[in-house]
Amino acid sequence: MTKPPVVRISRLLSALLLAFGLSACASLSSAPTAPSHASEPAADATPEPDGDEIPADKLPNQPLTSELLMRFLVGDIALQRNQPQLAAQTWHDLVLKTNDPRVARRATEVAIGSGQLAIARDDAQRWIDAVPDSIAARQVMLSLLIRANRLDEAKPHMQALLAAQPQEIAPFFLQMHMLWDKNTDREAALRLTEELTTPYPQLAEARFARAVALANVGRLDDSLKELDEANRLKPDWEPAILYRAQLMGKSSTPQARIDYLQSAERRVPKSMALRSVLAREYVEASQFAAALKVYDQMLVLQPNNLEALMGSGLVALQMRDLDTAEQRLSRATELAPQQTGNLRYYLGQIAEERYRFPEARDWYQGVDGEFKPAADKRLVRVLARLGDTDGALALLKTLPAETDEARVANLQLTASVWREARQYRKGYDVLGEGLKRYPGNADLIYDRSLFADLLGDYAESEAELRRYLALEPDSVMGQNALGYTLANRSTLADTARLAESEKLLNAAIVKEPDNPTILDSLGWLRFRQGKPAEARALLEKAYAKMPDPEIGTHLGEVLWQLGDKRAAQKLFDAARLLDPQSEILREAVQRLGAQ
Template sequence: MRYFSRRFPLTIVLLGALAACVSVPQAEEPVAQAAAGPEAFPKVEESLPRAALDADTLYDVLLGEIAGQRGEIGVASQALSRAARRTRDPRLAERATLAALYAKQYEDALAAAQLWVELKPASADARESLASIYLETGRPAEARREFEQILASEQARANLEQAYMRIAAVLGRASSRGASVQTMQVLVESHPEVAAAHFALAHLAVRNGDLDVAGTAVDRALELRPQWEEAALFKARILVSQKNAAKAQTFYEDYLRRYPSATNVRVHYARHLIDQKQWEKARDEFKRVAEEAPEDADAVYAVGLLALQTNRLDEAERFLERTVELRPQNDQARIYLGQVVEQSKRYGEAARWYGEVSAGESFFEAQTRLAIVTAKQGDLGKARQHLRAINAENDQQRVQLVLAEEQMLRDAKRYDEALTVLNGALERMPEDKDLLYARALIAEKLDKLPLVESDLRTILQKDPQNVNALNALGYTLADRTDRYSEAQEYLARALELKPDDPFVLDSMGWLQYRTGNNVEAIRYLKRAIAIRNDAEIAAHLGEVLWVAGDRSEARSVWTRALRETPESEALRDVIKKFMP
């Protein structure tokens, strides 16, 4: 019986010290100087004021600092505002503004921000703060005027694109979502030829939950700059957010057809395909990235993992070895390499890969696998001794050691001993779902069907959406009993939770076969084997095809599967059954 493949496996911070608050003349700030172009703003003296450090000023500055550190932001705001008005120091005006904003004292914040802008009219930060206060106090037209001043200044500096993104960020924090989007739309109309303006609007609209406006805006950005990869990726994310994965895939494919060198888009497309469980297509895309950038360790690793997922063991081995060359510290790649050669029964090589894993987060798994391959090499006693020498740091690792020992005994067909090991572990950890599931597998081998059913139902009582348990119970009822309606109920629930799980599809196909519905059985089983080329799925599909009268295709399915997994007992048994 195979149910699934189990793998081992503002508090505000006031700036500066007192000496920085009171004044000595300083040089003009280079950023402010660059920002204030002659056409954007009137020329304003940006030098800091000379202000006497009198007792009242000193008191207010100290009060503001101490109150801010103690979290009394309202007191800090009022004290710093008094000091700012007295000294006309823009730094104090800035602190007073931020403190009042944090305290949501918008009238105080407005007065402080207006002073800040008066003292530093070329400061984008000052105008952004003032605009945000206008938005919070229901004055969007005045906020828009401040943003327009920022755009004019940044346009003079050839920095318009970044200005739009900053404005979108400010608007995104506003309480009134509708007003913020409308303000941004008006600002974009002043520079309709700037792709970044539309892109910024798309970002703001997504933040405010208006995906339709976002989609229209990003489409316009791509019309103006068709090769803009960042905009293309954002467009795809919008489509996914609209739950239109198929349309997102079509968009990716069209974009890459027009711009095949857009590597970043290709990588995201490959990840999208993984999300859709389209392993083969994802592998093809990552493989292309790896061919174009052979030193890209992430792409090479992705190809190796996807090749392993699709049971292309030779390719998986090649790319995983290349991963280790490019990134020697990737111990997880060594574990996967061990699994690849282990599947090919090259147990000595598997032991070498597991043995190369250094101390760290992968070490426990590697040592556990090393014990398993030692057992597969025929020395079960040494393997169990090695397993018991591994230090388990928590219950999860203790469970993994038990499951590893159970697997060794199961592989050796010592099912009674495996059951004893699991029974002992369950006495110590009776609630563990993995141990209950493993015992159900062993109990099925020993024809203890009541125990199989009891353990699986216990799992489902604790976790009603446990797909593995639903699938296992449904398959058992379909295969070993005539309680087909119950099997249908469990498998339908499993399929609802994981509609593309190949093992659940296989179980549903087998149930259809057992109830005489061969057409539906073949449909489910073909879907399953297209997702995962598994020997037991091939055994089931071949049997149904043979019984349905398509013996030629049945032989073809069995032959292909036998070529790839000649050691599969399920496959050999079914072939012997129909072709003795």
């Protein structure tokens, strides 16, 4: 169902939602012997409306005979012995014998707790018959009717509740949609909503309730008309603005929603909710700079706004602004450690990319929930990079391997462990065994090409990359890898190979124009073509986006040739600081005679 954003829950709605959960709250093993209130909330829940004590004149003059006492005991003993059906039936019989509203209330609790909802409805009705003014009884009955999808029978109970609590009418209509779930009869929900809201034509919240109900049966034009009326009654009313933007998602372009929200935000400049939705729309439209600007504005007003910290951090990460991403995401985890477990995964990525492997290990080890499998995979590589080969292999054995895809991924991880341990032959052999089991697997072929290169078999490395691209001709990763390989293994005289390299890299950069690894490859190609000035511009752009040791080494070599040896040495030093074991750096420094 189409549901608008949730705002603060009204007391009436809270009580109804609590009543929905009675089956989970009513204990079958330790129920008290005295009747207790059927809608008694948890200690931290919204308190039940006052004034629901059963008046003395509503209590029957019923003596407590030995027979009744025995039946009470049977009902409670059945609960204690985990015989819920017997307990519900026994308490139901007691209602029939006593007509006591206290017994009816207790019987309703027991029937709900045991899942006997038909009996619960009968008991709740007898509770209402005995005490028509009982708010709690109406709340429980209403929840039972909604759960049973008997909405046509719910009207009198809802009317009674609204009449008893007129201060709750507006907030209840604003959030009425929260009572329905995916199994609710949408047409019945619309009928009930229209009947309940008819007496309140000048109430914006009533119009809003109709708009939601109409949208849920696909009548979007009528829904928008109700929202127009709500905005006439309450100009620039935030809930109506936000819900209209949500409905626009079904029939408009992302830019149309952005334009609408921008206009609304100018009229309601202090609305954090509007800014939050606008920022998310920018993200959906891949307008990341605009999204980050909105999040920044939110943080100026509320520096500890969790959504803005998380949203801006993830957007900054997408934009490769690692400083901002790290600062915002770290702050979010500090403010709400229990709600931000997934952010540790991204913080681990940032630390890993900056070659802070002990820190990356700590972040990945702290990930739980849905991101834990992905974090564990990255943790394998980090442990290997830290020299803990045994730990990496031990963790790898715990990873799921129930599908061919998972088993191939684990083979790739195993090879990466041996790569970090500089046991290239072992990694190559792991991939070779994998290709025997999964012949023609493109991922294994690609990885084996890298190991062939590490082993000095450049002809096989190139052949495997060509084999990979034959299987995945549109792969940016493959185009970049073969393009770089051809450039790196060619001289100015190898015009055909350099031309092929340029063709591959141009195809890749068109698809991902801001990818720093492709920019690096293009820069290196220009250098090999004898165009150091063009190479410098491309490599500086790549290094600004990703200050990786390999990119820094390439840029340093270009600057060295251009005569700026001091700047080149600074880049070599920075690369060595990040990755002291970099083979590309070591080879370049030795060849150039640098330090």
